Amino acid sequence: MKYGDKLRAILSPFERSIFAKLTSPGKIQDYLDTLPINFEIGKETYMSPRRVIREQTAHCFEGSLFACTALAYHGQKPLLLDLGTIDRDEDHVVALFKEDSLWGAISKTNHPILRYRDPVYRSVRELAMSYFHEYIMDDGTKSLRRYSDAFDLSRYSPAKWVTEEEELFWLVDALDDSRHFNVAPKSSLRKIRKASAIEVKAINNVEWKNQIPNPVHN
Numbered sequence: 001m002k003y004g005d006k007l008r009a010i011l012s013p014f015e016r017s018i019f020a021k022l023t024s025p026g027k028i029q030d031y032l033d034t035l036p037i038n039f040e041i042g043k044e045t046y047m048s049p050r051r052v053i054r055e056q057t058a059h060c061f062e063g064s065l066f067a068c069t070a071l072a073y074h075g076q077k078p079l080l081l082d083l084g085t086i087d088r089d090e091d092h093v094v095a096l097f098k099e100d101s102l103w104g105a106i107s108k109t110n111h112p113i114l115r116y117r118d119p120v121y122r123s124v125r126e127l128a129m130s131y132f133h134e135y136i137m138d139d140g141t142k143s144l145r146r147y148s149d150a151f152d153l154s155r156y157s158p159a160k161w162v163t164e165e166e167e168l169f170w171l172v173d174a175l176d177d178s179r180h181f182n183v184a185p186k187s188s189l190r191k192i193r194k195a196s197a198i199e200v201k202a203i204n205n206v207e208w209k210n211q212i213p214n215p216v217h218n
Contacts, residue, residue, distance in 0.1 A: 025119070048168060072158075077152060080094070080148070080150075103124060104118050110208050
C-alpha cells in the first residue's frame with residue numbers, strides 16, 4: 001500500500017474533506033495562513049495535524065507537519081527542513097515540496113519573514129540559504145547557522161505523527177538529531193554584518209497579536 005493510501009485510511013471523513021481540497025502548495029499555505037499562531041499558553045506543544053485541525057492553531061513545527069500531511073495525501077513526499085540557529089534564538093521548521101525539479105517551502109510563522117518559498121530553488125541548500133538574511137534578532141544579529149537534510153516523514157507510520165494525541169517530542173528530537181550542514185565556515189561567520197535598524201523594525205511586525213510576553217516559536 002502506498003504511503004498516501006495508508007495516511008488517508010486513518011483520517012476521519014472530516015479530515016479527509018479538508019486535505020482533499022488542499023491540492024497545491026499554495027492552497028496549503030493559504031489554509032495555514034488562516035490559523036492563528038499557537039503561542040503555547042500554559043505549556044509547550046508539538047501537536048499532530050489531527051490536533052491542529054481540532055484546535056485551529058499552529059506554530060512552525062505543527063504547521064509544517066500539517067503541510068506534510070496535505071502533500072502526502074496528494075502523493076508527494078512529506079519532507080521537513082529544520083533551520084538551526086545560535087543558542088539564544090529559536091529554530092524554524094518548514095515543509096519542503098518539489099515542482100519541475102525545483103524546491104519550494106511551506107511555512108507557518110507570525111512574522112513577515114521566514115515565510116513561503118516559491119519553487120525556484122535548485123537545491124535544499126539554495127532554499128535554506130534564502131532565509132539567511134531574514135533570520136535576524138532584535139539586536140540585528142543574523143542567527144541562522146545550520147540547516148538539515150530533507151527529513152522524510154514517510155519513514156514513520158502515519159499513525160505515529162498524523163493522528164497522534166500526545167505531544168510529538170520524539171519527532172522534534174529525531175529532526176534535531178538528523179544530519180545538518182553549516183551555512184558557512186566559522187571564519188566567514190565571524191565577519192557577518194548586523195542587520196540595519198529598518199530590517200529589525202520590519203521583523204517585529206506580527207500577523208497575530210501576541211498573547212504572552214515571550215512566545216516560544218517563530
